[in-house]
Amino acid sequence: MIDCPICNDGKKHRGIIIKKRESEDRVIMEVECEDCRERGTVKVFKFGGVEVYDF
Ligand SMILES: [Zn+2]
Numbered sequence: 001m002i003d004c005p006i007c008n009d010g011k012k013h014r015g016i017i018i019k020k021r022e023s024e025d026r027v028i029m030e031v032e033c034e035d036c037r038e039r040g041t042v043k044v045f046k047f048g049g050v051e052v053y054d055f
Pocket of ligand 1: 038
């Protein structure tokens with residue numbers, strides 16, 4: 001589930017994972033929001049659990 005910055009309604013949206021890359025300290029996923037159909041990337045930093053959205 002993602003906090004879609006395009007929908008931007010404070011709700012979690014279902015995201016389809018198109019691609020996923022993982023390194024030692026982060027996970028980078030290319031996702032498509034099921035509601036607005038926008039694609040973007042989500043970076044999740046494993047230490048601290050910070051999610052960065054780039055749509
Ligand atoms: Zn969306």
